[in-house]
Amino acid sequence: MKILLYIVIQLFVIMMVAPLLNGIIKKIKALSQKRKGAPIFQMYFDLYKLCKKSSVVSDVSSWVFKVTPYIVFATAIAAALLVPVSTMIAPEQLPGDIIMFVSILALGRFFMMIAALDTASTFGGMGSSREALISSLTEPSILVSLFTVGLISKSTSLLQIMNVMKDKGVPLVHPVYIMIFFALLTIIIAETSRIPVDDPSTHLELTMVHEAMILEYSGRHLALMEYGAAIKQLTFITLLVNILIPHDQLIALTGISAVMLSLTIYLIKVIGVCIIIAIAEVSTVKLKLFSIPNLAALSFILSVLGFLQYFVLGGRYV
Amino acid sequence: MEVGLATNLFKAAILFYLLGAAVALILINRHKLCNIISNAIYSVASALLIVSSIIKIISGSGQINISLFESPIPFITMNIRIDNLSAIFLLALSLLVLCVSLYSMGYISHYYGKRNVGIFNFLYSTFILSMIFVFTSANVVFFYIAWELMSMLSYFLVIFESEHEGNQRAGIIYIIMTYVGTAFLLIGFMLIYSYTNSFDIFGSSAAIPEFAKNIIFIMFLIGFATKAGAIPFHVWLPQAHPAAPSNVSALMSGIMIKTAIYGFVRFVLCYLGIQNTWWGVLILCIGIVSAVLGVAYALMEHNIKRLLAYSSVENIGIILIGLGVCFIAFAQENLLLGEMALVAALFHTFNHTLFKGGLFLGAGAIQYSTHTKDMEKLGGLIKTMPITALFILCFSLAVSAIVPFNGFVSEWLTYQSLFANIVSGQAGLNILSILAVAALGFAGAMAAACFVKLFGISFLGLPRSDHSLNAKEVPITMKIGMGMLATLCFAIGLFPLLILKLIDKVVFSLMGSSILEQLHGGCGIAYYSLNLSSGSISPAVMLIAIAGVILLALLGIRIIGGKYIERKYGTWDCGFEALNSRMQYTATGFSKPIKIVFKILFRPSRETVVTGDLAYHPESIEYITADESIIEKYIYNPVCERIKYFSRRMTFGVQTGSIHSYLTYIFVTVLLLMLYNMIA
Structure with missing residues (x-):
C-alpha cells in the first residue's frame, strides 16, 4: 500500500x-536579457501541442x-522512482541503488x-559521438561522488543515504559535502545538456549535442524525448538537493500536513x-567541445578530493 | 547416486566429443554431412555436460574422480577430478559450446568445397576436449599437457584461414606469447615440485617457504595474465581472435581466456593460499589498467572482431578487479568480503562467456552475409538481418552493463565488493578502490560508446557498400545459436540468483561458508532481487516499471493526442536534397572526439598526400590516419629490438654454424657435468 502511494505521489x-x-530557467534567462520571455508554463503547452x-x-x-x-521516457521515470522527492513518503526499500x-x-x-545514428543524418552521428565523449567523462565523477556519500552512510541505496544525511542536520558546512556538491552540480550541468557544456536553445547544428540527437524527432516522439530530458534533469536536481541539503529533519509535524510541508520545501x-x-x-559561454574534458576533470578532482577529505576527517566526524 | 550420475554423464560427454572428432575424420570428404553430424554430436555432448555439471554442483561439495590412464612411468597419469570450481567452468564451457555448435552447422557452410571441413571439426572438438581437461585435471603434469594442447590446437584454428593477409603473422604472435606465458607457468610448477615433491593440484602447499611463494605467484601471474590477455600481456589477443573463424573466436574469447581465471583461483587462491596483500593489489592494478585501456583501444577499432577482442581485454580487467579485491580481502582475513568478490569475479566470468561468445557469433553472422569485418563498409543491416540485429543489440546492452541484462548484475557485485573494501580497508587500499570504482564507471560508459558504435554504424543508417546492401539473413541454426545465448543473457539479468546459487555453492565448497544468506536476505519470492547490507537491486522490478511506464505513456498520448499519424519523409539534409550513404557519420568519425581527448593513449597521426597543385588542380588527395598503441611502442618494440640485436650477435660469437665449435660445446658441457658430479 505504502509502495503504491509512494509511486503515485512521486510520479505526480x-x-x-x-x-x-x-x-523557470528560460524566464530567468529572458529577464537577464531584458526580454519578457515565454510564460513559465510554456513547456506544458508545448508538450500538449506536440502530442496532437x-x-x-x-x-x-x-x-x-x-x-x-x-x-x-520510461528510463527517466524509472530512474526518478529511485530518487524519492521526500523521505517521508518513501517505502522501506527501493528496487535499486546508485x-x-x-x-x-x-x-x-x-x-x-543509436536512434541518432538510425536516420543516417550527419547531425545525429555528431550528437551521438559527442554524447559518447561527455558521458564517458562524467561517469567516473558521478560514481565517485555518489560512492563517497554512500560510504558515509554505509549504503549504496539512495533512500538510506538521504536518511543518514537527514540525521546529520546541515551537511553543507563540511568540506566533504561542499566538494561533492560542486562536483555533482557540474555533472548535472553536463548531463542535462546546459551551458557551458551544451546549449539547449541553439539550433546551429554544428554546436549541438543533445539537440542534434533528437533533431529528426517530431510530434509525440519529440514530446516524449523533451519530457524525458526534463524529468532526467529534475531527477538529478532532486538527487543533489535531497542528499546534500536535506530538509525532512526540520519538520516537526506528522501526517498529511508534514508531507505537504516537506514537498513544499523540496x-x-x-x-x-x-x-x-x-x-x-547566463554568465558563461558555451565551451568548445575539447574544453569539456577540463570541466569534467575539475568535477572528478572535486569528487576525489571530497572522498579524500572523508578520510582526513576520519569518516565518523563527517 | 547423484554424483554417480554426474560422473557417467561426464564420461558420456567426453566419449561423444571423441566420437565427434572421429566422425569428422571419417567423413572428411563429405563436407556437408560431416559438418551437420559432427556438430549435432557436439551439441548432444554439450547438453550432457551441462546436465552433468549442474548435477555435480547441486549435489554438494564432493569430488568426482576418474582415472583415465595410469602408467608405470612416474607422474604420467591422467587423473580427472571435478570439484565445484571445475564444474562451474565446465557449465560455462558447455553452455557456450552447445550454442556455438548449433551455430556452426550453418556458419561452416561457407567452407563447403573450399576448405577441409573434416579437419576443422576435428580440431574444433579436440580443442574443446583440451579445455575440458584443463578445467578438470587433477595433477600438474596432466594440466600442463592439456594447457599445451589447448594452445597448440587453438593456434591451428587461428591460422585456419591462413591465406588471408595477416593471419599467419597473428598466429606467430599468438604462439610466441602463449609459449612465453607457458614458460613462466612451467617455472612456477617446477618450483612447486622442488619444494613439495608432488604434482597433486589438490595437495598442500605448506612445505613451500614464504619467499618461494612470492616467486611462484609472480610466475603464475605472468603466465596466466598472458593467457587471459590482461594488459600489458594482451598483444596477441587483438591479433589472434579476429584471425580465427568466428565460431572459434567465440570459444577463444568466451572460454579459453577464462582458463587463466580458473588458473588464478585454482593455483593461487586454493593451492598457494593468499600470503600478502600486495598480491591482490597487483592484480587489482592490472585489472584497472586492462579495463580502462582495453575499452579505450576497443573504441578506436573499426574492424568488428578486433573491437570485440579489445572489449574482452576490458572484461578480463573487470574480472581481475573482482579477483584483486578477493585476494586483498583474503590476505586481510576478511572472509566475507573475499567470498563476495570471488562470487563477483566468477559471475562476471560466466556472464562474459555468454555475451562475448554471442557477440563473436554475431560478428561471424555479419561476416557470413556481408563478407567483411570492416564497419566502414556496413550499415543498414537491421533491415536485411533483423533477427541478428536484435540479438546483437541484446549482447551489446549486456556487455555495456546495462539493466536488465546479466553484465549489469555482475558489475553491480563488483562495485559492491569495492564498496565493502573501502569500508574495511586501509587508506592506501581505499584510494586504490575508489580509483577502481572510477575506472569501472569510465569503462562502462566507454563500453556503451563502443557498442553504440558497433551497433549503430553496422546495423543502422544507410548501407555504406554493396557488401551490406546485398546482405541476407543467416541460416536458422545460426539464429538459434545466437538466440539461445541472448535468452540466457536476458534471463540471468532478470533472475541472477539462478546462477548465483550455483556460484555460491562453488564458493561454499572452496571456502566453507556461504554468502547466499546475505545476498537475498528477507526477500519473499526468491530469485528476483539481490540484497546486500549495503544496497539492493531487482532488475525484474525495474523492467516491470519500465514496461509499465511505456504502456502508460502509450495510453496517455493516445488519450491526449488521438490516433498516431505518421508521415514518411527523407532525413533532414539542409535542403541539399542528395543525401547519400557517404554523408553519414563513420566509425572513425564517431570515435574521433575521444581519440583527440585521450591522444596521449593513441598517439594519432595523420598525413595528407596531394599530387598536383593543391590550390587549383589537385589530381588526387590521400588522407591517412593512424594510431599506435603506447604499450607496443614503449614495451614490446624495445624488447623485440634487444632480442633481435642479441640473436644477431649470437650468430657471430656462439652459434656460428661450424660443426667443430658445436662439438667443442658438447665436450665442454660433458666435462663440466662430470666435474660437478665428482665434486658434489
Whole structure:
C-alpha cells in the first residue's frame, strides 16, 4: 500500500514539476536579457501541442527510431522512482541503488545514441559521438561522488543515504559535502545538456549535442524525448538537493500536513538550484567541445578530493 | 547416486566429443554431412555436460574422480577430478559450446568445397576436449599437457584461414606469447615440485617457504595474465581472435581466456593460499589498467572482431578487479568480503562467456552475409538481418552493463565488493578502490560508446557498400545459436540468483561458508532481487516499471493526442536534397572526439598526400590516419629490438654454424657435468 502511494505521489510530483523547471530557467534567462520571455508554463503547452501533431519519420529509419522515445521516457521515470522527492513518503526499500540509477539512465542514453545514428543524418552521428565523449567523462565523477556519500552512510541505496544525511542536520558546512556538491552540480550541468557544456536553445547544428540527437524527432516522439530530458534533469536536481541539503529533519509535524510541508520545501530547494543553473547559464559561454574534458576533470578532482577529505576527517566526524 | 550420475554423464560427454572428432575424420570428404553430424554430436555432448555439471554442483561439495590412464612411468597419469570450481567452468564451457555448435552447422557452410571441413571439426572438438581437461585435471603434469594442447590446437584454428593477409603473422604472435606465458607457468610448477615433491593440484602447499611463494605467484601471474590477455600481456589477443573463424573466436574469447581465471583461483587462491596483500593489489592494478585501456583501444577499432577482442581485454580487467579485491580481502582475513568478490569475479566470468561468445557469433553472422569485418563498409543491416540485429543489440546492452541484462548484475557485485573494501580497508587500499570504482564507471560508459558504435554504424543508417546492401539473413541454426545465448543473457539479468546459487555453492565448497544468506536476505519470492547490507537491486522490478511506464505513456498520448499519424519523409539534409550513404557519420568519425581527448593513449597521426597543385588542380588527395598503441611502442618494440640485436650477435660469437665449435660445446658441457658430479 505504502509502495503504491509512494509511486503515485512521486510520479505526480516529478511529472508535474519537471516541465516547470525549464520554464523557470528560460524566464530567468529572458529577464537577464531584458526580454519578457515565454510564460513559465510554456513547456506544458508545448508538450500538449506536440502530442496532437503527426510525426514525421525518416524513411531510412528502423523500429529503433520509434521505440527510443518511449524507452528514454520510461528510463527517466524509472530512474526518478529511485530518487524519492521526500523521505517521508518513501517505502522501506527501493528496487535499486546508485549503480542501478546510473545503469538505468545508461539504458536510455544507449537508445538515444543509436536512434541518432538510425536516420543516417550527419547531425545525429555528431550528437551521438559527442554524447559518447561527455558521458564517458562524467561517469567516473558521478560514481565517485555518489560512492563517497554512500560510504558515509554505509549504503549504496539512495533512500538510506538521504536518511543518514537527514540525521546529520546541515551537511553543507563540511568540506566533504561542499566538494561533492560542486562536483555533482557540474555533472548535472553536463548531463542535462546546459551551458557551458551544451546549449539547449541553439539550433546551429554544428554546436549541438543533445539537440542534434533528437533533431529528426517530431510530434509525440519529440514530446516524449523533451519530457524525458526534463524529468532526467529534475531527477538529478532532486538527487543533489535531497542528499546534500536535506530538509525532512526540520519538520516537526506528522501526517498529511508534514508531507505537504516537506514537498513544499523540496520545491523551494529545486527552484533554488534552478536559479543557480540559470545564473551559470547566463554568465558563461558555451565551451568548445575539447574544453569539456577540463570541466569534467575539475568535477572528478572535486569528487576525489571530497572522498579524500572523508578520510582526513576520519569518516565518523563527517 | 547423484554424483554417480554426474560422473557417467561426464564420461558420456567426453566419449561423444571423441566420437565427434572421429566422425569428422571419417567423413572428411563429405563436407556437408560431416559438418551437420559432427556438430549435432557436439551439441548432444554439450547438453550432457551441462546436465552433468549442474548435477555435480547441486549435489554438494564432493569430488568426482576418474582415472583415465595410469602408467608405470612416474607422474604420467591422467587423473580427472571435478570439484565445484571445475564444474562451474565446465557449465560455462558447455553452455557456450552447445550454442556455438548449433551455430556452426550453418556458419561452416561457407567452407563447403573450399576448405577441409573434416579437419576443422576435428580440431574444433579436440580443442574443446583440451579445455575440458584443463578445467578438470587433477595433477600438474596432466594440466600442463592439456594447457599445451589447448594452445597448440587453438593456434591451428587461428591460422585456419591462413591465406588471408595477416593471419599467419597473428598466429606467430599468438604462439610466441602463449609459449612465453607457458614458460613462466612451467617455472612456477617446477618450483612447486622442488619444494613439495608432488604434482597433486589438490595437495598442500605448506612445505613451500614464504619467499618461494612470492616467486611462484609472480610466475603464475605472468603466465596466466598472458593467457587471459590482461594488459600489458594482451598483444596477441587483438591479433589472434579476429584471425580465427568466428565460431572459434567465440570459444577463444568466451572460454579459453577464462582458463587463466580458473588458473588464478585454482593455483593461487586454493593451492598457494593468499600470503600478502600486495598480491591482490597487483592484480587489482592490472585489472584497472586492462579495463580502462582495453575499452579505450576497443573504441578506436573499426574492424568488428578486433573491437570485440579489445572489449574482452576490458572484461578480463573487470574480472581481475573482482579477483584483486578477493585476494586483498583474503590476505586481510576478511572472509566475507573475499567470498563476495570471488562470487563477483566468477559471475562476471560466466556472464562474459555468454555475451562475448554471442557477440563473436554475431560478428561471424555479419561476416557470413556481408563478407567483411570492416564497419566502414556496413550499415543498414537491421533491415536485411533483423533477427541478428536484435540479438546483437541484446549482447551489446549486456556487455555495456546495462539493466536488465546479466553484465549489469555482475558489475553491480563488483562495485559492491569495492564498496565493502573501502569500508574495511586501509587508506592506501581505499584510494586504490575508489580509483577502481572510477575506472569501472569510465569503462562502462566507454563500453556503451563502443557498442553504440558497433551497433549503430553496422546495423543502422544507410548501407555504406554493396557488401551490406546485398546482405541476407543467416541460416536458422545460426539464429538459434545466437538466440539461445541472448535468452540466457536476458534471463540471468532478470533472475541472477539462478546462477548465483550455483556460484555460491562453488564458493561454499572452496571456502566453507556461504554468502547466499546475505545476498537475498528477507526477500519473499526468491530469485528476483539481490540484497546486500549495503544496497539492493531487482532488475525484474525495474523492467516491470519500465514496461509499465511505456504502456502508460502509450495510453496517455493516445488519450491526449488521438490516433498516431505518421508521415514518411527523407532525413533532414539542409535542403541539399542528395543525401547519400557517404554523408553519414563513420566509425572513425564517431570515435574521433575521444581519440583527440585521450591522444596521449593513441598517439594519432595523420598525413595528407596531394599530387598536383593543391590550390587549383589537385589530381588526387590521400588522407591517412593512424594510431599506435603506447604499450607496443614503449614495451614490446624495445624488447623485440634487444632480442633481435642479441640473436644477431649470437650468430657471430656462439652459434656460428661450424660443426667443430658445436662439438667443442658438447665436450665442454660433458666435462663440466662430470666435474660437478665428482665434486658434489
